[in-house]
Amino acid sequence: MTVYEGSFTPPARPFRFALVIARFNDLVTEKLLSGCQDCLKRHGIDVDPAGTQVDYIWVPGSFEVPLVTRKLAVSGQYDAIICLGAVIRGQTPHFDFVAGEAAKGIAAIASQTGVPVIFGILTTDTMQQALERAGIKSNHGWGYAMNALEMASLMRAMAPLTEG
Template sequence: MAIFEGSFTTASNLKVGIVVARFNDLITNKILSGCLDCLKRHGLDTSETSETLDIVWVPGSFELPIAAKTLLKKSNYDVLISLGAVIRGETSHYDVVISEASKGIAQVSYDYDVPIIFGVLTTDSMQQALERAGIKNNLGWNYALQAIEMGSLIKNLN
């Protein structure tokens, strides 16, 4: 019996793309910061001149899938991370955005056989979003760890 697992020890051999929604950038900037901190501490070059990391900004979470798809057409990434923050309001817009963003990201991942970490916060309030972006815990770090694990796992399986 073979058992396959991803590695958490190093990201230095991965090519990573991050797609970030600008809407609610008070939150997404903090999540991105946590994500980059984790990747850097695990050996990925996060400098301005890095050839192993690309960051793409989009207007909102709804646009994450098309940017992810375009990135994957452009270059061979081992893993992508999609980051956004959708906070429930008084209309059904929240439900539409989350539904389409999650379905779109999943479809792009399946179509290109590349893991895409779904790092879109879905919260009922700004306070909840802030707690997940660094006040209590920065989930950006967790999303980066998931990316390292899945990127290395898929590389090992191929």
């Protein structure tokens, strides 16, 4: 019996990540991005936009995240993709449509392409809740980056299962 697990140590062949960040609610998404970058940097990833390990793609809002993420995933250039956004409930059903479609789209991309896609879109009832999750109490961006590191490592470790 073989046990496969992801690792958090830098691999011999460097990882490549894409971060897809929604501009809408950028007060929140920029904080998530900062937490994500901090984690990646502390784990040996060069987060400099001029570098070769992380590409940053800004989209208008969370609804647009899946479209761009699919294009990145099928390119075969990335070990994992981290999607960052914030959808905050208002007084209309708009929240449900945006949050639901973003979640479904991101999940479908991961299962259809085999590329780990991290769902880092906060869905909260208030701006205060979003800010608490983006740095006031803790920064979920850090956790999203940890998930990406672990999944990229795990998929690389499992590569022999798909090689013929």
